[in-house]
Amino acid sequence: xxxxILTSLVLLSAVFVMNxxxxxxxxxxxxxxxxxxxxxxxxxxxxxxAYDNASWAVGAALEREVNPVLGFGFxxxxxxxxxxxxxxTLYDPNVFTSVNLSNLLKPERKSDILNVHAKFGAxxxxxxxxxxxxxxxxxxxxxxxxDNFALLLTALDLEFNVSKSLAFGAEAGYRRAxxxxxxxxxxxxxxxxxxxxxxxxxxxxxxxxxxxxGNFTKAAGPQPYDDSALRGLLDNAQKQNQDLQNxxxxxxxxxxKLKNDDALEKKVKELEDECAKLKAQGPVEKVIERxxxxxxxxxxxxxxxxxxxxxxxVNSAELTSEALPVLNEIAKILKDKNDWETxxxxxxxxxxxxxxxxxxxxxxxxxxxxxxxxxxxxxxxxIKAVGHGSSQPAYSNATAExxxxxxxxxxxxxxx
Numbered sequence: 181x182x183x184x185i186l187t188s189l190v191l192l193s194a195v196f197v198m199n200x201x202x203x204x205x206x207x208x209x210x211x212x213x214x215x216x217x218x219x220x221x222x223x224x225x226x227x228x229x230a231y232d233n234a235s236w237a238v239g240a241a242l243e244r245e246v247n248p249v250l251g252f253g254f255x256x257x258x259x260x261x262x263x264x265x266x267x268x269t270l271y272d273p274n275v276f277t278s279v280n281l282s283n284l285l286k287p288e289r290k291s292d293i294l295n296v297h298a299k300f301g302a303x304x305x306x307x308x309x310x311x312x313x314x315x316x317x318x319x320x321x322x323x324x325x326x327d328n329f330a331l332l333l334t335a336l337d338l339e340f341n342v343s344k345s346l347a348f349g350a351e352a353g354y355r356r357a358x359x360x361x362x363x364x365x366x367x368x369x370x371x372x373x374x375x376x377x378x379x380x381x382x383x384x385x386x387x388x389x390x391x392x393x394g395n396f397t398k399a400a401g402p403q404p405y406d407d408s409a410l411r412g413l414l415d416n417a418q419k420q421n422q423d424l425q426n427x428x429x430x431x432x433x434x435x436x437k438l439k440n441d442d443a444l445e446k447k448v449k450e451l452e453d454e455c456a457k458l459k460a461q462g463p464v465e466k467v468i469e470r471x472x473x474x475x476x477x478x479x480x481x482x483x484x485x486x487x488x489x490x491x492x493x494v495n496s497a498e499l500t501s502e503a504l505p506v507l508n509e510i511a512k513i514l515k516d517k518n519d520w521e522t523x524x525x526x527x528x529x530x531x532x533x534x535x536x537x538x539x540x541x542x543x544x545x546x547x548x549x550x551x552x553x554x555x556x557x558x559x560x561x562x563i564k565a566v567g568h569g570s571s572q573p574a575y576s577n578a579t580a581e582x583x584x585x586x587x588x589x590x591x592x593x594x595x596x
Contacts, residue, residue: 278337350372492545539568
């Protein structure tokens with residue numbers, strides 16, 4: 181019978197250990213406690229006075245935490261008693277509940293290094309004895325050398341967490357077992373133990389024995405929503421909206437002033453007249469020629485190349501691969517000639533889009549061509565990039581073919 185009970189306890193311990201190693205919860209919960217030092221056992225043969233006895237004791241307990249306050253577990257204690265008339269061993273398997281008094285009484289404490297636990301449990305106590313003391317009128321039960329009794333126990337643990345995985349401490353305990361008729365019964369014992377605890381999984385997860393109740397509540401409960409970032413974005417958007425409204429209002433005021441400015445209207449009229457006169461004087465290069473008093477001519481290419489092949493990616497100033505051979509030929513022609521002083525690169529667009537956008541795009545594309553020619557060895561100081569936007573169409577913008585032809589690059593060469 182005794183062997184069957186001990187075998188069952190070993191198998192039950194193995195199940196507990198396997199569960200501890202495969203716990204997949206968000207927190208590590210399992211721990212193993214080893215302890216040992218001294219016991220003080222009271223033994224009372226039926227109908228006789230108690231015989232007190234002190235000796236050594238060891239024990240082990242496997243525990244699972246439900247939360248930082250409450251845990252439960254399985255324990256096995258081995259207690260000795262040794263007198264000149266009677267010796268024996270107590271095997272005390274038990275189940276227990278553990279309450280962390282530090283977290284229960286002070287959940288918002290700052291440190292989890294020191295913890296006080298109260299333990300309450302029940303089980304069975306197996307008493308194996310030798311050289312039984314018999315008093316007058318007492319009788320052994322059929323020569324049996326062991327008994328088992330119901331067991332109640334309580335203990336107070338003081339533990340220090342020295343690392344995530346290890347804790348050391350001390351335990352003071354009391355247990356009471358109730359016997360049957362015959363043998364040795366009505367036994368109680370006091371224990372004083374030095375303890376060491378290993379916490380499974382504490383290096384990879386937060387272990388519940390390493391947490392205060394307050395920290396656990398904050399981690400497990402719903403977190404308050406922090407809307408400070410959203411409020412900042414809304415405040416910034418409102419400020420930008422107000423700034424835009426102010427700018428629109430100012431532009432409206434400026435526009436009203438311009439509409440009522442007779443001097444400006446007169447100046448615009450003069451510029452329009454001047455443009456009409458320039459157009460009447462002939463091609464742009466001839467106008468430039470007369471202004472600078474130097475001959476200006478269009479750059480001519482051989483029949484193998486066409487300026488229309490100088491194209492750009494859509495809505496971009498990046499040259500296409502088809503444009504590169506033409507620009508290489510232009511660079512070669514200009515490097516071979518020494519009769520020119522300045523190269524004027526004229527960028528043009530069609531009439532699609534806003535005038536300001538077209539102007540900017542034509543300037544960027546002219547600059548892109550200049551950058552390419554300079555990279556081929558031409559002097560940057562001798563090259564001028566000019567954007568005309570959609571102001572000088574060579575073809576009608578009413579058709580797709582005309583608009584495509586108007587998106588072009590032209591070269592004016594100023595002779596020495």
